Amino acid sequence: MKEYKHFINGQYVTSQSGKTFENRCPVDNSLLGIIHEAGEAEVDAAVKAAKAALKGPWSQLTQAQRTTLLNRVADRINERFDEFLQAECLDTGKPHSIASHIDIPRGAANFKAFSETLANHPTESFRLDTPDGKGAANVGHRTPKGVIAVISPWNLPLLLMTWKVGPAMACGNTVVVKPSEETPATTTLLGDVMNECGVPPGVFNVVHGFGANSAGEFLTTHPLVDAITFTGETSTGEAIMKAASVGLRNISMECGGKNPAIVFADCDLDKAIEGTMRSAFVNCGQVCLGTERVYVERPIYDKFVKRLKKGVEQLKLGRPEDEAANFGPLVSLEHREKVFSYYKLAVTEGATVEIGGGIPDMGRELNDGAWIEPTIWTGLADDSRVVREEIFGPCCHIRPFDSEEEVVELANDTNYGLAATIWSENSARGIRVAEQMETGLIWINSWFLRDLRTAFGGAKQSGIGREGGVHGLEFYTELKNICIKL
Ligand SMILES: NC(=O)C1=CN([C@@H]2O[C@H](COP(=O)(O)OP(=O)(O)OC[C@H]3O[C@@H](n4cnc5c(N)ncnc54)[C@H](O)[C@@H]3O)[C@@H](O)[C@H]2O)C=CC1
Numbered sequence: 001m002k003e004y005k006h007f008i009n010g011q012y013v014t015s016q017s018g019k020t021f022e023n024r025c026p027v028d029n030s031l032l033g034i035i036h037e038a039g040e041a042e043v044d045a046a047v048k049a050a051k052a053a054l055k056g057p058w059s060q061l062t063q064a065q066r067t068t069l070l071n072r073v074a075d076r077i078n079e080r081f082d083e084f085l086q087a088e089c090l091d092t093g094k095p096h097s098i099a100s101h102i103d104i105p106r107g108a109a110n111f112k113a114f115s116e117t118l119a120n121h122p123t124e125s126f127r128l129d130t131p132d133g134k135g136a137a138n139v140g141h142r143t144p145k146g147v148i149a150v151i152s153p154w155n156l157p158l159l160l161m162t163w164k165v166g167p168a169m170a171c172g173n174t175v176v177v178k179p180s181e182e183t184p185a186t187t188t189l190l191g192d193v194m195n196e197c198g199v200p201p202g203v204f205n206v207v208h209g210f211g212a213n214s215a216g217e218f219l220t221t222h223p224l225v226d227a228i229t230f231t232g233e234t235s236t237g238e239a240i241m242k243a244a245s246v247g248l249r250n251i252s253m254e255c256g257g258k259n260p261a262i263v264f265a266d267c268d269l270d271k272a273i274e275g276t277m278r279s280a281f282v283n284c285g286q287v288c289l290g291t292e293r294v295y296v297e298r299p300i301y302d303k304f305v306k307r308l309k310k311g312v313e314q315l316k317l318g319r320p321e322d323e324a325a326n327f328g329p330l331v332s333l334e335h336r337e338k339v340f341s342y343y344k345l346a347v348t349e350g351a352t353v354e355i356g357g358g359i360p361d362m363g364r365e366l367n368d369g370a371w372i373e374p375t376i377w378t379g380l381a382d383d384s385r386v387v388r389e390e391i392f393g394p395c396c397h398i399r400p401f402d403s404e405e406e407v408v409e410l411a412n413d414t415n416y417g418l419a420a421t422i423w424s425e426n427s428a429r430g431i432r433v434a435e436q437m438e439t440g441l442i443w444i445n446s447w448f449l450r451d452l453r454t455a456f457g458g459a460k461q462s463g464i465g466r467e468g469g470v471h472g473l474e475f476y477t478e479l480k481n482i483c484i485k486l
């Protein structure tokens, strides 16, 4: 039976309490192994190891040496690609075809991208005139923030964890990661990679457990943690923000979304259908950037609904290793219960179920898994819960619109503000509408096209702060101003 241990100060350790919990595969609910649950003692040991490592050999490395080390980590992830792929797909149930193109390559790339950004980032400098005529020079100097707590979710486990660990380490910080209780495997494996690459003990630590009254809470309330970066649900973000307020610790948060796609009649329909199929259904709809509200200009509305339904009919549900499969289960039975409750609510709220809406019969071997049908609704009111709340499943509601002004208002009528997608061959219109979106990210004629040098994050209740490229520097470093009187 596989055991997922904590990784503290370069070693795999179990919990003093002996407490464990099960890790199950969402494909068929089979038992994958047991996860050791960290108590306050393990979290304290991990944070203290991270604090001590800030003053050890890690702090002696030059930026160039850190870059070399992190490039080695990226290369080693790629060399052990199949192990990471297997681990990720067993934990999440996602198809190999998806994880091998998105999760694992990005997991490695996240260690390379930020080192390069840092190497090319200029230092701020201002010359100040003074009454004696000699002046003064101000020079910006960045130092690591310290111990960074990384709280990561289950939807893109390696990708989203390394998206934080990569820049944190590139900036010279040390980290304690609390991966989601649903997906412990790739984060645990990364500890071994860190050792293989010669990352000093204590720089990268992992503690397993849940949120409230468990590892997540113990970590975010630990007084030696200097900053907290989180991806997950908005209400969890609120709890973490409260914890961070003690000691005025810095936070970076990327939370939920209820993202709109706006499809104008002048779009390239093939591209809009292909893009919306991905944005609504890839990863079983479990992507924070995913589309759950689709607004289609009336002249092409009927055609769009028909073609999107056809796309859904062609999705191939199957085991991760099935090469033809492009649609897996949800992450857990618990999450399926939540998503399915929205499927039932949609009917109560008066939706027309265009396709899906149920739990598929996958056959005896898979029926215990967390499978759910990809689903399209039409006909819901704008104030229905299904149109307003984040579902985080493979589903979307499609509604017609008649004017640009109307659709801008509809798209922005939400408490969230993470991402929006616009489909139009009229670039002036695309840009005009994009500028009016109250979201942190807007894609025109594409979706999830990522350049790691760009700012990433949400407006409104979708998050606080921006990570990516130089923007991460604000969170992962302390900017000091050194004023030199000449
Ligand atoms: N990227 C996103 O926007 C994501 C959104 N979700 C949404 O959140 C819903 C719930 O999924 P969960 O996995 O339960 O998300 P969550 O937000 O509760 O969990 C994310 C991480 O936060 C940790 N956590 C939870 N409570 C905490 C606390 N009080 N202090 C410190 N850490 C804490 C969890 O253990 C996990 O590592 C999903 O149904 C989905 O709608 C889930 C994952 C990612």
Ligand SMILES: O=C(O)/C=C/C=C(\O)C(=O)O
Binding pocket: 155, 156, 160, 163, 231, 254, 286, 287, 288, 289, 450, 456
């Ligand atoms: O590309 C990224 O860095 C992130 C993508 C997706 C999420 O953040 C998410 O689904 O939570």
